Amino acid sequence: MASDQNRIYERSQSVVFLKTNDAFGGLSNMAGGFPLEVNGLHIRTSEALYQVCRFPHRTEVQQLIIEQASPMTAKMKSKPYRHDSRADWDQVRVMIMRWCLRVKLAQNWNSFSELILKTGERPIVEESRKDDFWGAKPKDEKTLAGANILGRLLMELREAVRLGGQESLLLVEPLAIKDFLLDGRPIETVIAHRIERLPFTSLDAQRPVQTDDNSQKPLQLSLF
Amino acid sequence: MTERQNLLKSIAATTADYRAGDLAAPTPEHVDRWVKQFNAGVQLPILREMDHVLKGTYFSLEKVTRFLKGVLKTEKLVGSDPSKFWRSVHFLDIQGGGNSQREMLAIFGQLLEKACGVEIKQCEPPESFIYLDDAIFTGNRVLRDLQTWIQSDAPAKSKVHVVSIVLHSGGQYYASGRIQSAAKSVGKSIEVTWWRAMKLEDRRTYTNSSDVLRPASIPDMLEVKQYVEAMAYKPNLRTPGNVGSISLFSCEEGRNLLEQEFLKAGVKIRQTCPNLGVTQRPLGHITLETLGFGSLIVTFRNCPNNAPLALWVGDPWYALFPRTTNSQTSLNRFMTMLAEEGFDGI
Numbered sequence: 001m002a003s004d005q006n007r008i009y010e011r012s013q014s015v016v017f018l019k020t021n022d023a024f025g026g027l028s029n030m031a032g033g034f035p036l037e038v039n040g041l042h043i044r045t046s047e048a049l050y051q052v053c054r055f056p057h058r059t060e061v062q063q064l065i066i067e068q069a070s071p072m073t074a075k076m077k078s079k080p081y082r083h084d085s086r087a088d089w090d091q092v093r094v095m096i097m098r099w100c101l102r103v104k105l106a107q108n109w110n111s112f113s114e115l116i117l118k119t120g121e122r123p124i125v126e127e128s129r130k131d132d133f134w135g136a137k138p139k140d141e142k143t144l145a146g147a148n149i150l151g152r153l154l155m156e157l158r159e160a161v162r163l164g165g166q167e168s169l170l171l172v173e174p175l176a177i178k179d180f181l182l183d184g185r186p187i188e189t190v191i192a193h194r195i196e197r198l199p200f201t202s203l204d205a206q207r208p209v210q211t212d213d214n215s216q217k218p219l220q221l222s223l224f
Numbered sequence: 225m226t227e228r229q230n231l232l233k234s235i236a237a238t239t240a241d242y243r244a245g246d247l248a249a250p251t252p253e254h255v256d257r258w259v260k261q262f263n264a265g266v267q268l269p270i271l272r273e274m275d276h277v278l279k280g281t282y283f284s285l286e287k288v289t290r291f292l293k294g295v296l297k298t299e300k301l302v303g304s305d306p307s308k309f310w311r312s313v314h315f316l317d318i319q320g321g322g323n324s325q326r327e328m329l330a331i332f333g334q335l336l337e338k339a340c341g342v343e344i345k346q347c348e349p350p351e352s353f354i355y356l357d358d359a360i361f362t363g364n365r366v367l368r369d370l371q372t373w374i375q376s377d378a379p380a381k382s383k384v385h386v387v388s389i390v391l392h393s394g395g396q397y398y399a400s401g402r403i404q405s406a407a408k409s410v411g412k413s414i415e416v417t418w419w420r421a422m423k424l425e426d427r428r429t430y431t432n433s434s435d436v437l438r439p440a441s442i443p444d445m446l447e448v449k450q451y452v453e454a455m456a457y458k459p460n461l462r463t464p465g466n467v468g469s470i471s472l473f474s475c476e477e478g479r480n481l482l483e484q485e486f487l488k489a490g491v492k493i494r495q496t497c498p499n500l501g502v503t504q505r506p507l508g509h510i511t512l513e514t515l516g517f518g519s520l521i522v523t524f525r526n527c528p529n530n531a532p533l534a535l536w537v538g539d540p541w542y543a544l545f546p547r548t549t550n551s552q553t554s555l556n557r558f559m560t561m562l563a564e565e566g567f568d569g570i
Contacts, residue, residue, distance in 0.1 A: 040397045040427050167381075167413050171404055183429070191404045194417040195396065196301070198387070199294040 005147040009136055015119040016144065018127040026115045027124065027154055029100070030071040034108040038190055039182045046104040047071040051078045053096045054085040056181035063183070092177050097134075098153050102172045105157060106192045109166060116158045124151040124158070231271040232256050238278045241285050241524045242545060250544075258544040266485055273478035280472050283358065283389060283523040285331075291389050291421055292332050296339050301385065301419060307340040314350035316384075318369045319357070327525055328356045352383035358523050360388050360420075361530040362510055363395030370399075371406045374414060381413045390521050391420035392436070394427040425469050426517070431460050435468035437507050437518030437532060439483040448491045451506070452515075459515045472520065483507075487515060489534035493541050500537070507532045 009016075017024040020031040029047035036043040043049045048065055051074055055061040061081045068074040086092070105112050125148050128135035136146030160169060172190040174180050180187045225233075232252035239250050259267045283291075295301070302309035315332075319325035333344040360366055366386060396418055407414040424435035431438050440462045442452050452459060462483075464476050473479035490506025503509055507516025509529040517530035527536045527545035536547045 037397070040394065041429055167415075170415065171408070188401060189404065191400050192415070194415075195391065195423065196417060196419045197423075198291070198298055198301075198419050198421045 005149075006132075006145060007136065007148055007152075008139070009123050009125045009144045009148065011142050011144060014123040014125045014144070016125045016127050024115065024119065024124075026112070027119075028126065029150070032071075034104050034112060036103055036107050036190075038103065039185055039188055041066060041183060044069070045071040045074070046100045048074040049103060050097055050100045051075055052182065053100070053180075054078065054089055055081060056086055056179040058084065059184050086179065088178075092175070094149060094153075095175055095177070097150065098156075099172065099175050101153055101157055102169065103190045105161070106170050106172050106190060109170070109192060109194075113161050113166070116154065116161055119154075119158060123148075124154045126150045228268055228271065231268075231275050232259075234275050235271065235278060238275070238282050239284075239522070239545070242282075242522070243526065243548065244285075244524065246548065247546065255544065258542050261542060262485055262489065266481060269478070269481050270485060273474060273482050276474040276478065277472055277482070277520050278522070280470075281520045281522060283521070285524045288328070288358065288389065288523065289331060289335070292328070292335050293339070294421070295332075295387055295419070296335060298419075307342055310336055310340055310342045312351040313385075314348070314353050315344050316353050316355045316369075316373065318355075318373050319365065320369060320372070321365070322526075324358045324523075324525065325356060328358055332356060349379070352385060353378075355384055355386045357386075357388050358525070359390035359392075359521055359528065360386070360395050360399070360418075361392055361517060361519055361521075361528060363392070363397075363399030364511070367399040367402050370403050370414075370416075374403070374406045374412060375410055378407075378412055378414060380411070383415045383417070385417050385419055387419045389420065389523075390422045390424060391418060392424050392426040392519070393430075394425075397427065422470070424472075424519075424521075426519075428460055432463045433466045433469060434462065434518075435470065435472050437479075437483045437486060437516070437520070438462040439487050439507075439515060440464045440480055441484075443484045443488050445488050445491075447495065448488055451491045451494075455513055457513050482520075483518075486532040486534045489541075490516065490532055493533045493537050496540055497537060500533070504529065504533065504537075 015024050017027050019025055020028050025031055029045060029050060032045065034046065036046065036049055038049065043066055048071055051065050052062045058081065061078060065074045065078050068077055125144055126135035127144060128137060132146030134150040136144035136148045139145040170192040174187040174189060229252065232255045235255045236250045236252050242250055259271055262270055297306050315329055317326065317329060329344060336342050336344060355366060400416060403414060403416055425433055426436045442448060464480060467473040467475060467479055487506050494500055494506060503511050505514060505516035507518040508531050510517040516532060518532065519528060519530040521528065522531065522545055527547050536543050536545050538546050
């Protein structure tokens with residue numbers, strides 16, 4: 001890690017997250033509840049999306065990552081193939097992470113933007129015991145040190161939410177890098193994923209008919 | 225009563241208001257005449273599975289009405305004051321081809337007036353737009369309608385709520401991306417929210433858990449083999465063992481039976497009805513070269529052409545759900561009926 005990237009954070013002044021069930025755990029790439037859809041494929045977490053991007057040339061590894069129910073297993077399952085990550089991985093990984101976070105935001109606007117804005121003006125830091133590139137390691141009880149790239153990308157995104165608002169963030173263009181592929185196809189523009197459920201109590205006629213008032217009487221219709 | 229008679233009666237009852245006013249109500253004899261076109265050995269199992277499937281996929285006027293009544297007051301959509309919300313929206317009436325939007329709007333208009341005292345009128349300037357339809361299949365219709373609207377009347381910045389009973393994932397995905405591109409190309413910002421009661425899987429990647437007909441194998445029949453042989457892109461076959469995300473099918477055997485028999489019938493129908501265009505595939509209309517869209521959704525007002533040919537093509541085949549051929553006449557009849565008979569949907 002280049003020393004000029006190193007940052008020191010006061011724990012008490014920062015939003016620090018370590019586990020996904022922390023108050024700000026939703027900021028973690030491992031957090032569930034922020035489903036994604038890219039090229040028509042369901043991807044459970046931004047971590048899985050990030051890992052998938054290592055392997056544009058190996059669709060079977062991408063498939064293996066996507067199939068895993070937990071992001072931790074997704075990361076572990078992809079580990080044996082890491083040596084075969086795209087050749088320019090170290091050059092593109094930060095912009096890929098930035099893109100993954102924007103996809104997460106576009107497709108989970110309400111919950112993710114709310115969480116990001118809740119961090120206020122404080123620095124956002126991902127605490128890690130061993131990774132001071134994406135996160136920051138505890139230096140002593142009160143401070144954390146590291147490049148904290150993920151936290152800084154989140155802070156940048158927070159600014160974009162404040163300044164640009166929802167409109168400019170609902171479409172996420174694919175990165176202009178070579179072989180930005182998913183399942184053998186170029187990654188398409190990602191759009192806000194807004195599908196809402198409407199009530200329908202009687203889709204299955206074999207279940208008792210429920211009326212939406214309390215009378216429990218079937219509806220009387222005189223049209224036909 | 226035999227099991228067969230019971231099933232014929234049950235299917236006729238489930239679909240009792242199919243194109244009511246336009247056609248005679250389906251009878252057990254009608255269903256029998258349809259199923260007799262299949263081999264004797266598979267008729268009873270086809271009836272069993274169709275009876276199960278149609279109970280979930282047939283949308284009678286009563287079901288459609290109940291859905292629309294739910295839409296009227298869905299808090300996530302309308303907030304705490306439904307009347308205020310409905311007064312602030314503009315109902316798009318922009319559908320090209322078919323009447324489903326106009327008919328849904330007619331029913332919704334009556335329900336809205338009774339529930340909220342609000343008339344469907346074009347509020348200016350609206351806070352948002354409503355695109356109402358019974359179902360989104362391939363996504364092509366909503367895409368074309370909104371593309372045209374975006375290029376012409378849509379304000380530079382607008383919110384659109386696409387509201388449908390049934391939404392197919394693939395169609396929604398396909399349409400959303402292209403709607404956004406259309407907006408971008410003319411420098412407009414269109415925010416679309418898709419509202420649905422039922423989401424069905426039809427994406428190629430999720431073939432194994434699809435909710436539409438996707439054969440697991442090619443039936444051992446010369447005509448079908450020749451049809452598949454002639455396809456430039458070979459069909460993506462389903463791995464057996466999944467009845468779909470919401471169990472529309474009763475079991476793998478039942479699902480497989482419909483897929484195999486409707487595929488065989490569809491290929492035969494295509495041979496005997498040379499007027500069917502190339503995109504009217506054996507399992508239903510779709511532009512992509514596949515065995516067909518495979519939808520089993522049918523509403524009281526029509527059967528979509530995305531359903532297997534075996535359900536709706538007529539002459540010499542006998543259709544279970546004949547499709548309307550003259551949409552204007554049918555629309556006029558529907559509107560007259562709605563006006564004359566009074567609509568007691570509330």
